[in-house]
Amino acid sequence: QLQASGGGLVQAVGSLRLSCIASGGTFSSRNMGWFRQAPGKERDFVAAISWSGGSTNIADSVKGRFTISRDNAKNTVHLQMNSLRPEDTAVYYCAKDPRTFTGVLKTTPRAYDYWGQGTQVTVSS
Secondary structure (H helix, E strand, O other), rough: OEEEEEEEEEEEEOOOEEEEEEEEOHHHHEEEEEEEEEOOOOEEEEEEOOOOOOOOEEEEOOOEEEEEEEEEEHEEEEEEEEEHHHHHOOEEEEEEEEEEEEOOOOOHHOOOEOOOOOOEEEEEE
């Protein structure tokens, strides 16, 4: 299971740090991803990180503002969000790639098999 937290209401140009804690014993062998979904829109890729933390992929829409990191000792993946904009408002989901020990980072939701419950991020102008 995946449990996301850290969302909330923040003013534009503010920051938030999302966390996702995984239960079970396979976290350290799996790539992890963050996606977001705004009302009436599809679920979009935000960021992904390899199982070792050595590789990351950040969506162009958030590049330079968001970073993804992980702590395998704590079964946790983080999404640091800086310089937030109103268009970043969405429910943010963490997800786990079913493949193990691969450096290829997937950016489509269908590539991930376990999802957290989502955490709401609202950015006011």
